[in-house]
Amino acid sequence: MKLNKRSVAHYATNDSPADHTGFLRTWGGPGTPPTPSGTGRRCWFVLKGNLLFSFESRESQTPMSLVVLEGCTVELAEAPVPEEFAFAIRFDAPGVRPHLLAADGQVAQEAWVKALSRASFGYMRLVVRELESQLQDARRSLALHHCASQKAVASCSKSQAPDRRTPGPENGHFLLRERNSVGTVEERGSRPVGRDVTEWELQGPASLLLSRGQSPVSPETSCFSTLHDWYGKEIIELRQGWQQRAKGSQPENK
Structure with a gap:
């Protein structure tokens, strides 16, 4: 891997937010000055993305070392000094020496191990795939819930529907309703009784209307001439009557 030294140094010290920072002890990692055996060197570490930088101090502007956190694992380890809270960054490539680090306490150790384990692009790729899977499951669950809700509403509306329904139109006309002297509702049509009423009508509900001198509306008696004659009677x-009243009001000629 080839990196531009100036670009990497600028990225390490610019104002971009870091994912994790803190002091750690290191034992002879690449770019780290050698120390007496077993003591380790205390350095300032900065984690940005999948890049782990080490500095001689917090105020330093030039990183001493860089670790690219790809193809590696982070696990607890034993440091040369038993009381240290140590962990190691191990790579799968043969011949690559692991980076041995140690934190100041157990809380810092756990925080660093968690941050370093989640820094690689491989881990982010797994997270994205898991989130995509969860999103698909949520969409399927929402679709099933929506279908179940629609079925429940449909079944509820069917169960609450009245048994007696308003009769639909016959031949495009609704039957008029009026109350008789008894108080019951009767259906009244808008057409006269004619001789062209079929035998089926006389045997059905229309026979009751015909016996009362009413006009059932049915396809067999809907011709314009019949309707014109029926309504023309009243006119x-x-x-x-108007002519008779007009004649009665005129004075007689002497």
């Missing part, structure tokens, strides 16, 4: 009667 003729009104016109004759």
Whole structure:
């Protein structure tokens, strides 16, 4: 792997937010000055993305070492000094020496191990795949819940529907309703009784209307001439009454 030294150094010290920072002890990692055996060197470490930088101090502007956290594992380890809270960054490639680090306490050790284990792109790729799987499961569950809700609403509306329904139109006309002297509701049509009423009508509900002198609306008696004659009767009667009243009000000629 080839890296531009100036670009990497600028990225290590610029104002971009770091994922984790803190002091750690290190034992002779690449770029770290050698120390007396077993003591380790205390350095300032900065984790940005999958890059782990080490500095001689917190105020240093030039990183001493860089570890690319790809193809590696982070696990607890034993340091040369038994009381140290140590962990190691181990690579799968043969011949690569692991990086041995130690924190100041157990809480710091656990925080560093967690942060370093989640820094690689491989881990992020697994997280994205898991989130995509969870999103698909959530969408399927939401779709099933939506279908179940629609079925429940449909079944509820069917169970609450009244048994007696309003009769639909016959031949495009609704039957008129009026109350008789008894108080019951009767259906009244808008057409006269004619001779062209079929035998089926006389045997059905229309026979009751015919016996009462009413006009059932049915496809067999919906011709315009029949309707015109039926409604024309009332108009003729009104016109004759008006003419009679008009004649009665005129003075007689002497």
